[in-house]
Amino acid sequence: MLKTTLTILFIFGFIYFGFSQQVSGKVLTKSNEPIPFATIQIGPNYGVITNEEGNFSIETQGFTASDSVYISCLGYEKIGLLLQEFSSKEYKLSDQVNELHEVYLTNKPLTIDSIMLYVNKNLKRNYKSDLVSYDIFSRRTEYIIGKDANFEIDKSTGFKKKQLEAFNKDLDGLEKSLLTNKSKQYTEFVGSINIKNEEDSKLEVDKAIRLLDERNNQSVEMLTDKAKDIVLKHLDKDKIYTVKSGLFTMSDSVSLNEDRSKVEDTFNSLKFIRNMVHKMVNDYAFSSKTILNFITDTKKYEYAIKDITFIGNEMVYVISYAPRRSSADFEGTFYVSNETFAILRADYKFAKGRIGEKFNLKFLLGVKYIEQNKNGFVIYNRNEDGYYYPNYMTDQLERYFYVDRPIKFKDNNSSEKVSFDFKVEGIFKEKNEILVMGEKNITASEYAATTEKRKIDYETLKAFDPEYWKDYNVLEPLKEMKDFKVID
Template sequence: MFLKNTSHQLLSICFLLISLSGFSQTITGTILDDKNAPIPFATIQIGEDYGVISNDEGNFNIRISGFKNTDSVYISCMGYEKIGLQVQEFESKEYVLNDFVNELSEVYVTDRKLGVDSILYYINKNASKNYKLDQTALKMFGRRTEYVDGKAADFEIEKSSNFKKKQLEAFNKDFDLLEQSLLNNESKQYTDMVSTLYIKDLKNAKLKIEKAVRLLDERNDQSLEKMADKGNDIVLKHLDTSKVYTVKSGWFTVSDSVSLNNRNDKVSDSINAVRFVREAAFNMVTEVNPITEEPELDFITDSRKYDYELKDFTFLDNEIVYVIGFKPRRGSANYVGTMYVSTQTFAVLRADYAFYPGREGEKLNLRLILGIKYIEKNKAGSVAYKKNSDGYYYPYYIKSEIDRYFYINRPIKFIENESRDKVAFNFKVEGTFKERTEILMLDVNNTTTADFNAVQEGKTLDYETIQQYDASIWKDYNVLEPLQEMKDFKVED
């Protein structure tokens, strides 16, 4: 892959400047269908291994430095006719893909007629030949968008044995501000990152981060960790930090001796811990890999749980593809969607899926006992696979969207150990964490155990925090073109 500008001799540079005036090193464009609607997930590829994918608005951005004018550029998407041109013809503009006129059903079926059960059989039979994950290094660009949709919040001191009226008013005023920040703040947070995930096997991985950038208004950070920090700050502001307290929540003693002077910064540290980022990236990669023990996309591997329908045939590039719809047959099945399967290798080339109506993911309901409830809802995603030079298919693009409903209703008491003075307040909050994560593979390489052992994974991650989107930050990389809402994001003074 070409990730840096290639050096040219002075004469060549002068020739290019003269003969290709206005020639840009970066192409920005939009992929549309013949009805002028944007086409997401279209592939824009130069050569064999270098390319990007269009976003939900059909927009893309790709660097072309290092390629010759006569190198080939291909724009393709499932169900559309492919466009081919040369780099010298490739320019920033709108590109229209025409619908693929499907005459394959009659022609292909008469040549090789397979039922959907047979196709599913060959998908799983060939899985170990088609997919590989161990001893690989995946260089990737990742983007996460997250925000909180607050539904209810109530933080209030119920009683105090040593607070005066004005102190209680000040305490509750700060809590009121925290409530409003949760309920009224619509600010989103964006995190972009280039990293390499080194995978030894299905259980061991290391992450080497090259660059990480956050776009957020830090005053409105609504992550659970930051909400906890803000609550801690209010407690520290109004309680006597020179004293030691026993902290109780509901029926349970949280601690018999808490010194407010010795703040625990583990929560803040966890936000920047590399291991949490690595676990998230590794989980996304493994859950879409059909050879893992319990893949999230069980509609590929466990045909007993789903009903399938062979809907059609289509083209992806020059390959004929089965179009198979699926929906739950059993209550343990979660997803409904469509997958696209190669007629040559029986590899799943793409899958689009979402929770079937009424289905939910992980959940924890201790509302009556502990005042806590958590449910995963509205999960949806897409994954596209591409064959690498080693003959195996790897996820080229992964998108996951999920809502995480949460409810916390906990009484908390601070009891000063010497005087036994008490401060009791109720903490109630309800809302939904909304999260969207995308991964674009920049490069895939085979590695060895020695390579894996040599990787030094850092412990903490230093983000570069910016207040307005700046495309030049990623000028040396091929990244996902941001949605318009991200381009428009700006932290106001």
């Protein structure tokens, strides 16, 4: 009897715990093309999506051998299997066979104007942006492509020849680091964004890492620090200087002997990250300032029904759009449910000739700034409460910058002065991705009870660690991130 009981317990333990592992794989088309943003789901509310290369990893702990796994993507046939059959390998999806497509088209489908009317009429019914808490995984990728750089002493008094050579050598090193650096930096965290309304939110971070080579960090703050360090190294710290740039006096009493802390890394501060995440959620939840104006500002855009596909038995319109007026910014495609008229998926990019914010005083002040090549993507999941919530969001942007300014340091107590030629040109690239691992509605009192730390405590890694997020269902990294390693 004891032996039989132990045998049953062993078998049950194998069935239940034998699948407590991470499964990694790739989703492909029948022609071996990767399928990005396909969904791998276990049960109704648990799953991940593939990355841009079609790869995924999912933790199966807590599920049994008889649980079902579904792999699906818009435009492809869904496949289902038992968890005991689910292993680390490639999975191929067949194109959706649209048997009703021809019949439907001949039976006078809804016009595009009617579809867009119903989409906007149902936005408040389909999407909720206030008093929601999202469990999220966030990844930020950023780097600078230097196009031109010239930091050189133009005129100076009070410097000996060797001092000038040493000064210019350090400035040459700064130029080289900008123009030759190819390293990217990655920032990731798991946490919760608690949203009260369009204006107020709180971010709770559970775990966070940065992958960066601090020697090659090309953030705006780090470049500023490096330039400042060079100035402090070579100028007399016991003197008081007047600093002038171009036509303007920046300061007439600068002491280089003060204890100055490094410039705050604003791009990784909690406030900056919280505002970035909140803005993305607001944009994709159709707030009053949504970036998805190609849905809400229908007079600015032209639309066309590009195709009809299915998710299970649900018919979906595939709609393309492009600017009708000069005030429209984007072009792309989105998918609309025929049942609820909800947007299920959407992509956008700047249309030809379109740019974002710009600042061009190149000839007057030697400064130019342009936002360009913006693009993004969002997938929605329908929750049990009937609302659609963002499941995956990404946004990419390039910021072109140009600065050409002379900078002068003049000793207030003598005629000694140093003049720099400061010229730098490049493109700052950033990509933000957010994977929603769960969402729930909260009350105003629950929001008030949440707390937010003053900063994010990052752990800085010198190489990619595939085990770091093993207990979380996060977005599988791209190959370039997996290859990240700081060489000493």
